[in-house]
Amino acid sequence: MTAAGIPAAEIGRLVVRCPDRPGIVSTVSSFLTAAGANILSLDQHATEQRGGTFFQRTEFHLPGLHEQLPSLRAAFDAEVATPLGMEATLTAAATPKRLGIMVSKLDHCLLDLLWRTQRGELDVTVEVVVSNHPDLAPAVEQFGVPFVHVPVTPETKPEAEARQAELLRGLDLVVLARYMQIVSGELLAAVGAPMINIHHSFLPAFVGAVPYRRAKERGVKIVGATAHYVTEDLDEGPIIEQDVVRVDHRHSAADLTRLGADVERSVLSRAVRWHCEDRVLRDGATTIVF
């Protein structure tokens, strides 16, 4: 899905959102064409046919993008976004998103993100890994990524969250890669970036703790995992991606945990990839994934 043969530095992404009305596709694409850009891909969606919200993601090729980006943003705001009441984000594909990762003791999601980053499959830089346990420090440091141990106890939670916010503030995305503590609304606000969490069930089934044990007790024939944006309501944030795996009566709860781990790491990596390619747009309690 990358633009073969075009230097990444010349590829831009324009993501917009506004009340639906006729002519938006035409207006946005005409603006880009007039600016000398060639549209590489365009996805759009309207939540309802009349009176809904309109979303569009456009990837385009524009030689000299890097130099023109500020003026292009200003022109788009003045000529298109402001008149149409549009929220717009214009980014350069060549600028990798800067990530922070929070983790506890389980390594499978964390390692998958670090591997994919190392081999260039995820176009991001991992700035820091923050954990409430020291166990994964050696694994992280092998990738040349800073690891910071911030212990969390009920008594020290406010100070711990202050330290976490300090470490994570200013990043583009924070990923909870099996971080087993509840993130408070305060931390979410203090970090100021979107957070993506992986939940180890196909939500809304098995909201809350020990989902694999409860899945075993309920006798389901399929278990899964869900990547979602973090909101103040635990396990209720907008879902980005889900996947599942078949199980049967011969699988113990430990087997479900093992099989589920593979689904978790795939689902989380896909969600992070799509987010970092500016493909995921929030629409209330749900998402649009272009």
Next chain:
Amino acid sequence: MTAAGIPAAEIGRLVVRCPDRPGIVSTVSSFLTAAGANILSLDQHATEQRGGTFFQRTEFHLPGLHEQLPSLRAAFDAEVATPLGMEATLTAAATPKRLGIMVSKLDHCLLDLLWRTQRGELDVTVEVVVSNHPDLAPAVEQFGVPFVHVPVTPETKPEAEARQAELLRGLDLVVLARYMQIVSGELLAAVGAPMINIHHSFLPAFVGAVPYRRAKERGVKIVGATAHYVTEDLDEGPIIEQDVVRVDHRHSAADLTRLGADVERSVLSRAVRWHCEDRVLRDGATTIVF
């Protein structure tokens, strides 16, 4: 999975359940061998390694099975089942299960069951279709199956259930193929046969009404269906089979309904097939599917 080259009339199935203890496989298989039977397939499961429950399904070839069945049952009870505190069922594969189907207005699950029966894929006889609406009478009658319209209103529910029980009593299995009324504990008891229901979500997600609409609102990326035994607790019965299909933001609730219908008919048909082949054993709130 059928026994190629062996007359169906000579194939028997022995399903047992008892407290786990050493030697059961050996005892049961030695009994069958001594009786002149050849074991075609054997599946067993113990819920825990020590102190649990043991389940086994054995399919065997025995010339003259039909004539020997009563004496074989008596001998097995006396020599094996009673000494080991075992529940045992010994059936002839050649005797098709006798089914009743309950349905409301949606035809996709019903038609799939009737069509698979007609082409010999489901080895059952459908004795009657009972519906609270008259709409599907012509479709059912084309298959040569009796259709009985039993209207149900809040006022007439007791009489209606009495009539339903009368129609369905004595059958081997009742299938709720998108029957949109709650089945009371009284009806369940009066029918006296297992009932299988298809629920249009991957339980325990979206228990209750309008699951596809709620799936759309929650923004899930996967929808599914669940076939389960009916118990007095709505949507809480032991799950036999589940399956799912991927969806995205472009799908309306109506699209989910359409895509889900394909999953529902597949899942229900598989569950009915497995039940009728004596492959499904209840284990508390869950099932074992051999």
Next chain:
Amino acid sequence: MTAAGIPAAEIGRLVVRCPDRPGIVSTVSSFLTAAGANILSLDQHATEQRGGTFFQRTEFHLPGLHEQLPSLRAAFDAEVATPLGMEATLTAAATPKRLGIMVSKLDHCLLDLLWRTQRGELDVTVEVVVSNHPDLAPAVEQFGVPFVHVPVTPETKPEAEARQAELLRGLDLVVLARYMQIVSGELLAAVGAPMINIHHSFLPAFVGAVPYRRAKERGVKIVGATAHYVTEDLDEGPIIEQDVVRVDHRHSAADLTRLGADVERSVLSRAVRWHCEDRVLRDGATTIVF
């Protein structure tokens, strides 16, 4: 994916194909906007970033579409298609495609298409079913669809194909729903409409005859089905859709046939649906499915 709340009569589809160059999205969308149309959905694809072929499908809302269609077509040809060297098709969503179906003795794919048409899931009219065997006449006639038996033997193949061409000429699409005869290039040309075939393997595996038996012999763990456009090269036409199902050593070749039949009917129905919604564009030996 339908336009909720908008009369189908006011929905149009514009599908275009041309050498890629900057400005096409803008030109096409500006034309539609100027004509008073509101774009409901837009998908585009370029085969390579430079010097490739560009494809676009646009669904739009235009009150009075039916009356304006001829003038809209003429205007688009003059102002856009001809200047840009574009092939363009402009259709009304309210006009169902007219289908012919060819079949031999297996009913599962045929019945699935007829059921879906009957319940409004496939927006088509089935004009005729042509078979080289008489067996499926009663099943077809229950749907009120004409059934024509055209026997085919090696000696009578030319006359048979002449009769088939006569029955199928002038339709929008011909579906081979497990038609077990090879269609000659002459028949393909004489019919003059696209043909979609279902092959009972995941092509290019098991090209040719008896794929399930060969799948059993090769010991594959997955079997599948492929819907593709018919070309003169057997089993080599552009693939529209594929799907698979897991199998294991316990499944006989007959089991593969049974399990595969469910995949075949789903895959073929999806391919036909997408084709009839003008979502499938040929790109050499492959397809683009919007």
Next chain:
Amino acid sequence: MTAAGIPAAEIGRLVVRCPDRPGIVSTVSSFLTAAGANILSLDQHATEQRGGTFFQRTEFHLPGLHEQLPSLRAAFDAEVATPLGMEATLTAAATPKRLGIMVSKLDHCLLDLLWRTQRGELDVTVEVVVSNHPDLAPAVEQFGVPFVHVPVTPETKPEAEARQAELLRGLDLVVLARYMQIVSGELLAAVGAPMINIHHSFLPAFVGAVPYRRAKERGVKIVGATAHYVTEDLDEGPIIEQDVVRVDHRHSAADLTRLGADVERSVLSRAVRWHCEDRVLRDGATTIVF
């Protein structure tokens, strides 16, 4: 699927294969029961109902297994295996299989095997990694596993294979984790252990080189991977496991390679796990996976 609460040292596995005849299940299970063993799980399969080959895998609990293993083997051979013309393998679950891995430059399959071994998910010891390139030495050494670089050129192939055989002889299993050289029949014989290869297509589709590029050219909608035993006929060995992932026209050949890599590592890890649990039995050109 592990035996909760039972020391691994007391768990044995008996895998047998012989001409099918009545009474085998009974004979084998009676032998085990008489020896004081409790059967934990039993899977059996007969290739045809009459005159075929019979396969059985039994997992059992026997206190003192370690000490009794030699005498148990001798007794089973004398009392059961020899009289019935049976090939039998009796192993202790607590004895991990000793693995060698061959690899070239791609790390995803190798890393997945090493990581699963490290976290105890694969119950094996990796004795050595042999590569025809030096690139992956640091990655392997982080896991504390010896890495040996054995360059291979057309001229040096015989010497290289001699060196490889020396390194790999005496192991229980050799895994080709994207090893991009053809293994000769001589090497296979000299190593003397089973070899499992991962092929990056769903065989028999795209036998041979560059399968993802050919998949892109053919326009398939699904790509996959296949783990199989290595035989002298390239890509023709018995298939152990396969899996697939959906793709569409927007995916480049590079995207297929990336998406396929995830399937490859899962499929290979499952095949290796099952082999090492003595679950995979060869049956001519196919496998039985219990």
